[in-house]
Amino acid sequence: MTRILLACAAFAASTIPGAAFAQSQPAQAAPQSETRANFAAKIDSAFNNVDTNHDGNVTKAEIQALQTKELQDMQTRQQQQMDAEFKKLDTNHDNSLSVAEFKAAARPLPAPAPDEPLKRLDTNKDGKISKDEYRAPKLADFDKADANHDGTLTVAELQAIAKRQ
Numbered sequence: 001m002t003r004i005l006l007a008c009a010a011f012a013a014s015t016i017p018g019a020a021f022a023q024s025q026p027a028q029a030a031p032q033s034e035t036r037a038n039f040a041a042k043i044d045s046a047f048n049n050v051d052t053n054h055d056g057n058v059t060k061a062e063i064q065a066l067q068t069k070e071l072q073d074m075q076t077r078q079q080q081q082m083d084a085e086f087k088k089l090d091t092n093h094d095n096s097l098s099v100a101e102f103k104a105a106a107r108p109l110p111a112p113a114p115d116e117p118l119k120r121l122d123t124n125k126d127g128k129i130s131k132d133e134y135r136a137p138k139l140a141d142f143d144k145a146d147a148n149h150d151g152t153l154t155v156a157e158l159q160a161i162a163k164r165q
């Protein structure tokens with residue numbers, strides 16, 4: 001079941017970096033069949049999330065803005081987690097475990113890399129990802145998974161992808 005959900009999530013939300021897309025998907029209670037039209041609508045809503053000025057193209061700056069925001073969210077969460085862990089470790093509350101030292105030991109987060117999704121998705125190399133460019137690889141994945149080509153991914157078809165992964 002988890003594998004199926006993962007497959008669905010990876011499916012709908014894999015291409016442009018990110019957690020933001022995954023978070024924008026509603027949580028699914030159970031594996032469900034998925035029509036191509038529904039799937040395309042999900043892809044579009046993921047695209048619109050990144051296309052902040054809604055001109056139908058995702059530019060490098062828009063990807064970078066999203067990545068920077070995700071990074072900041074991640075850093076905030078990491079800081080909060082470390083503050084909580086510090087309090088737990090400093091059991092006698094004398095602050096002898098320095099917060100600075102503790103935080104310095106944390107793994108650095110990766111820098112945003114907007115070029116990578118651009119390189120992958122910008123098939124006509126105009127420096128922007130259009131909605132069609134964004135849709136194409138995902139819809140191709142959908143068609144590949146739609147074994148009987150009836151335009152709907154059934155739970156069984158989703159299970160089959162999960163098994164292949």
Ligand SMILES: [Ca+2]
Pocket residue numbers: 051052053054055056057058059062
């Ligand atoms: Ca745009």
Ligand SMILES: [Ca+2]
Pocket residue numbers: 122123124125126127128129130133
């Ligand atoms: Ca393009």
Ligand SMILES: [Ca+2]
Pocket residue numbers: 146147148149150151152153154157
């Ligand atoms: Ca099918």
